[in-house]
Amino acid sequence: VTIAVTENVGYRFKYWQDSTGQQVSTDKSFTITASQSQTYTAYFDEVKANFVTSNFGSEINTQSVSVTDTITAYAVTFVEQKYVTSIQIGNGEVFQIKNQLGSVSDGTTSTAIRYTVNETGSEILLEIIGIKTSLDINLGFSSTPQNYK
Numbered sequence: 001v002t003i004a005v006t007e008n009v010g011y012r013f014k015y016w017q018d019s020t021g022q023q024v025s026t027d028k029s030f031t032i033t034a035s036q037s038q039t040y041t042a043y044f045d046e047v048k049a050n051f052v053t054s055n056f057g058s059e060i061n062t063q064s065v066s067v068t069d070t071i072t073a074y075a076v077t078f079v080e081q082k083y084v085t086s087i088q089i090g091n092g093e094v095f096q097i098k099n100q101l102g103s104v105s106d107g108t109t110s111t112a113i114r115y116t117v118n119e120t121g122s123e124i125l126l127e128i129i130g131i132k133t134s135l136d137i138n139l140g141f142s143s144t145p146q147n148y149k
Contacts, residue, residue: 004029005042014043083121086140087113094140097121100148111135121146 005028007013016025019039024030032038088094089106097117105112114127122145126137 001034002029002031003040007044012045014045017041017043082141083144083146084117084124084139085121085142085146086138087115087126088138088140089113090136094138097146097148106135113137117146117148119148121148 003016005013005016007028013028014026015023016027016030017040018024024040032040084097086094086096087104089104089111092106095104097115100117100119101115103112103114112129114129115124117124121142124139128135128137
């Protein structure tokens with residue numbers, strides 16, 4: 001039997017533990033051979049975010065972000081009635097945000113962004129996944145609230 005876990009936005013997988021409290025694997029998926037019922041628990045770390053409040057003056061804002069780990073969380077709260085509508089990594093394709101949860105890749109490297117946006121689009125948490133040391137993130141805005149429910 002193969003057991004696998006998927007990380008939710010804001011969390012990073014740490015390890016699997018069996019019912020005796022023994023750590024059995026640090027891989028997101030592993031295979032077991034069981035002759036009886038077994039219980040395995042997945043443990044996660046919360047990804048800490050740097051919260052940034054910005055006063056955006058234009059319709060497109062570029063933030064240069066340093067990636068310090070394989071996952072770097074970056075949260076942005078918008079002021080002046082700005083609502084996020086799109087994400088672009090570097091010079092890649094502009095990705096239109098349609099849901100509260102999603103992901104977008106720059107298409108040229110392993111760098112990708114998982115995002116969580118609140119119901120109106122006035123706040124977004126970006127999880128940057130990759131090995132680049134820095135990259136530009138372009139956020140597109142609207143002056144009207146979005147519906148991401």
